[in-house]
Amino acid sequence: MKVWFGMQGDNTVAWHEWVSAVKKWGRAERIHSYSRGIANMAEAHIRYDEAFRPTTQINLLHPVILDGWISGGLNAKSDGTRKIEQYDKLYASLKQDQAAMLSHSHGEFTMMWWDDSLHSLVLATDIYATRPVYYWVSPKGEWFAANDLRILLLVHDIPFAIDQNVCRMFPTSGFAVGENGFEDRTFFKGIRKVPAASYAFLGRDHAVHAHSYWGLSQLLNGKDLAGDAVPRFRELFQEVTADRLKDEKHIVELSGGLDSAAVTAAAIAGGRKEQLLAVNISFAEPDMILSHDKDLVKNMMRDMDIPGLIILGDATAKIPNAEIGRDPLWFVDGPDPRANSLVNETFTVIAEEYGASSVLTGEGGDFIFSGEVSVIDSLLRQRRFSEIYKLLREWSGGSMKEMLKLGFQYGIAPFMPYIGEKLYYDLLWSDTEYELPEYFTEEHRKREREINKEDHLRYRKSRELSVWGKRFHYDFLWPRARYMDAVGVTLPTYHPFLDRRLIEFSFSVPPEQHFDVLKGLEEHYAGSKMLLRKSFTDILPAYVYNRSTKTTYAHMARKSFMNDRRHVLQLFEPGEHVFVEELGIIKRDIWWKHLLAMAIRSEDPNNDLGMGYQYMRSVIDLEIWLREASKGKEHLLDRSRPGKSRVMADIETVNTPEKAKIYSYQ
Incomplete structure (x- = not known):
């Protein structure tokens, strides 16, 4: 497996100690590294066995590392063996408008590079963060990042502090039971993740700034297929x-x-x-x-x-x-x-x-x-009235009362601001709410209620899509599934x-x-x-x-x-x-x-x-x-x-x- 890690800062001792720790801990057989000024980065190939191999270390020609593949605006692939000619072109492309280049690209990747204009390392994920990127900022303003949390924890100065609030939120319908991730939070205090479809850099204020390059706006701008x-x-x-x-x-x-x-x-x-x-x-x-x-x-x-x-x-x-x-x-x-x-x-x-x-x-x-049963409002927007009538008649079993009910719920309600929002949740998402078992404390029950309230608010984000069927897919896709952080631990997936x-x-x-x-x-x-x-x-x-x-x-x-x-x-x-x-x-x-x-x-x-x-x-x-x-x-x-x-x-x-x-x- 390929791992990469980087440090922004002039603490050369900390950097060399980190590289040595990765070599020893991961039995790394190949390390490619780059150090110039405050930019330090390296990638290593580790194997899931216990054989000893001598480590070879080679200098990177360009301050850019990719894990996975990317195509479109940017083009390169590297799960393990580096392809230097692609990295030449990749780094040249990243010197342009990086947000535009990323938004016109596709792939499954994590990436790190040095940006002269920002005077910072830049970290990026693909649109669903199919591979995670972790980072930590030291009290002195040094920035450490890696595509594997274990690699980041090898940094001696990173404190080992479990985030008890995240632990308490975990056994709820909003997270463990719903299989949802914690966005940019981890189970360790101070260690964060780069959100999906984002790039992040360290500002002059020593704070990490994350910017989205793809999202709902791209879906809204797309044309409906005829x-x-x-x-x-x-x-x-x-x-x-x-x-x-x-x-x-x-x-x-x-x-x-x-x-x-x-x-x-x-x-x-x-x-x-x-x-x-x-x-x-x-x-x-x-x-x-x-x-x-x-x-x-x-x-x-x-x-x-x-x-x-x-x-x-x-x-x-x-x-x-x-x-x-x-x-x-x-x-x-x-x-x-x-x-x-x-x-x-x-x-x-x-x-x-x-x-x-x-x-x-x-x-x-x-x-x-x-897909879901919510298709009537889509047909209505297309003025396909005869199809709506035929569908409602068969759906209702010929009952006029049931036809009117289904027609209102799935056809008229999506156009009504308040009632539509309530019915959208009740009809399509209320079955994701479950009664908590009695062994949970009242404190935890309160936590569950608060998370459910936040869930109700979250569903409002998709309102701009208007069509209920599209909203359903958006709300099913997000929040990002947490298991994405783990599926590629031992093998590229x-x-x-x-x-x-x-x-x-x-x-x-x-x-x-x-x-x-x-x-x-x-x-x-x-x-x-x-x-x-x-x-x-x-x-x-x-x-x-x-x-x-x-x-x-x-x-x-x-x-x-x-x-x-x-x-x-x-x-x-x-x-x-x-x-x-x-x-x-x-x-x-x-x-x-x-x-x-x-x-x-x-x-x-x-x-x-x-x-x-x-x-x-x-x-x-x-x-x-x-x-x-x-x-x-x-x-x-x-x-x-x-x-x-x-x-x-x-x-x-x-x-x-x-x-x-x-x-x-x-």
């Missing part, structure tokens, strides 16, 4: 997928759902089949049959004639580090937000064995292509659906082309993602693009809890020092009763544990993280040091010439 969106979507999706397939071999994470299937189909349609290795996560045990699509995916691999691996991840169905110290702690900015961080280790080993440079996912497809071009295209498509209300009457999923369903019917099997139900991962959550319940109970048993109680989040006695009840319920394979488990899991994960972090900076750095990835699974092969040669590090 006619059938399918041909243009297919063409564009092939383009954005091909942009992420520049090396000999890439893993595509094939779940069996529409999003990852569309990514695979786009690659095949673009003539990139030979570069793909499809990898699926499934389970062997019968009680997990509802939490995977193993048979469907096997058929997909055969029918589309692509090589694939099925990871049977039963042994990964655990709560990471429920037995403190058992598992790696490679993500340190709070509890790891990945659904199954243990199985990600297997992906890392597979990539090494098969020579895959990155993983492609279907992340983001839900956010911008799922790319997300075609989060490409700027595709996001802007999605918002140009009328909502009625995203969602078919009538098909969604019996099963909501059957009416969603219509562009994905229609665009690759020549490549995808009919049993994929006609899917009417979505696989639930609730049983994986149940199994994870059941497998580790003994260790979880030990964390909270009488006599233990419980950090989440100390922070005023839970009432210990009531929590213990609920925990025991959940341990019993997890035995039932037909019980998916419900939303109550999501709150419980957020408390458990926070307690585990606090147990680790409370031991101090050196402990956390030691626990998070890159090491050997484990293969905690059996692996089945499909369409491969020989049996998978996967080395186990269990």
Whole structure:
């Protein structure tokens, strides 16, 4: 993996100590660095193994570093091996209007460069911050930044202070349960992140100034697409997928759902089949049959004639580090937000064995292509009155009363300022509010209420989009999903659906082309993602693009809890020092009763544990993280040091010439 870091300041001792610490901690095999005046920057290549390699250090020719790829106004790619000729052009372009250059670019990247006019290092993220950038400013005005929080914590002078307010906000519907990030905040005081679609620099006032280069205004300025969106979507999706397939071999994470299937189909349609290795996560045990699509995916691999691996991840169905110290702690900015961080280790080993440079996912497809039933106001704006009548008649089952109700709710209300705002939230978002379990303290309940109030205000930001279907996609996309901070910790990960071009295209498509209300009457999923369903019917099997139900991962959550319940109970048993109680989040006695009840319920394979488990899991994960972090900076750095990835699974092969040669590090 590639890491980069930089310091603005003339403290050469601190800089050299930092470089040495990165070499030692990360067993870096290559370091490219630049130092001139107060500008210091370096990039290093670290591997997730324990082999010793001599470090080679080379000077950078230009004060610019990129991780990932960028194209359009700016053009360069660098996940590992540097391509100096691209950096020449990249640095020359950045000397122009950087905001304009960034706003006309697309890609998945983090970047740092020196700007003479600002007399500062500049940090930048892509439009969704698919890779995070962290920074800290010292009391003396020195600025430290890195694309990995662990690298930043290697700076000796950075204090190790957990932000208890962030910890308290974590187990709420607005964050852990809703999977939302904390914008620019981290779990450590004083350490911040550069927001998505932004560049940041250190001003002469020794304060960091972040400026957005892309956002709602770009979506508002886009023109609505006239006619059938399918041909243009297919063409564009092939383009954005091909942009992420520049090396000999890439893993595509094939779940069996529409999003990852569309990514695979786009690659095949673009003539990139030979570069793909499809990898699926499934389970062997019968009680997990509802939490995977193993048979469907096997058929997909055969029918589309692509090589694939099925990871049977039963042994990964655990709560990471429920037995403190058992598992790696490679993500340190709070509890790891990945659904199954243990199985990600297997992906890392597979990539090494098969020579895959990155993983492609279907992340983001839900956010911008799922659609919702709110299509009437869009049709009304287009004066398609006969279609509105026909839709309402079938939607209502012929009931005039129901027709009038639906027509008012989804057609007239969006044009009414106050009533429209209330109904927009009640109809499309009120199901994201959940009643807090009784084990939370009154202090925490108050916190939840305040966060819910802020959520109501947040939804008002999308009002300028006017059309409810577009507002829904915008409010689904933002706040940014927190798991983006963790998905690429050990292996470069790319997300075609989060490409700027595709996001802007999605918002140009009328909502009625995203969602078919009538098909969604019996099963909501059957009416969603219509562009994905229609665009690759020549490549995808009919049993994929006609899917009417979505696989639930609730049983994986149940199994994870059941497998580790003994260790979880030990964390909270009488006599233990419980950090989440100390922070005023839970009432210990009531929590213990609920925990025991959940341990019993997890035995039932037909019980998916419900939303109550999501709150419980957020408390458990926070307690585990606090147990680790409370031991101090050196402990956390030691626990998070890159090491050997484990293969905690059996692996089945499909369409491969020989049996998978996967080395186990269990």
